[in-house]
Amino acid sequence: MESMELGTERSGEPVVHVIDDDKHVRDALLDLFLVTNLRASAYSSGTEFLTTADTTGPGCVVVDLRMPGGTGLDLQSELISIGSRIPVIFLTAHADVPASVKAMKAGAADFLTKPFVSHDLLAAVDNAIRTDAERRKRDAERNHIRALADTLTPREHEVMVGVVAGLMNKQVAYQLGISEMTVKLHRMSVMRKMQSRSLADLVRKVEKLQKS
DSSP: OEEOOOOGGGTTSOEEEEEOSOHHHHHHHHHHHHHTTOEEEEESSHHHHHHHSOTTSSEEEEEESOOTTSOHHHHHHHHHHTTOOOOEEEEESSOOHHHHHHHHHTTOSEEEESSOOHHHHHHHHHHHHHHHHHHHHHHHHHHHHHHHHTTSOHHHHHHHHHHHTTOOHHHHHHHHTSOHHHHHHHHHHHHHHTTOSSHHHHHHHHHHHHTO
């Protein structure tokens, strides 16, 4: 593995993982990303990348479509199978329409043909990293909300479901066979545990959970 990562002080920053069997291409791409102040590491094969890199960290993959011992599509398929959601950008010296369609359908971030314009690749990388960061932010928020919801008792959860459905306290009480006062107490507890100061915020949080 070749690397131009700039040290542990930059840990947590996105990394551009370059995968190409051609060393000249790897070196050229590492130089390109270095001068644009991006962390980058290079690998000669998909297997080397999968066995040595952190496929769960922030960043993106820039991979050659056609490589001996495993294509870029094979790598994309393997990443999907292990649950990695890191964006993948394909590079190819061949205008392979079927392969590009397959890659994009599988969620590829972009598909560029060699020789490519450096600006186009950098734009694709910037977009992939931005998309990945936004997805990670959404996931982190959803995980936080899920952790809050896990602190609710079964009854509090039932009350929350009724409240976000727009039911009044007395309607929730009738539906659950409990007193309206009990519903009010559970509702106060739900708002506190879900860290919601308004019904609108509680509804927003529940909607985010339902989308997960």
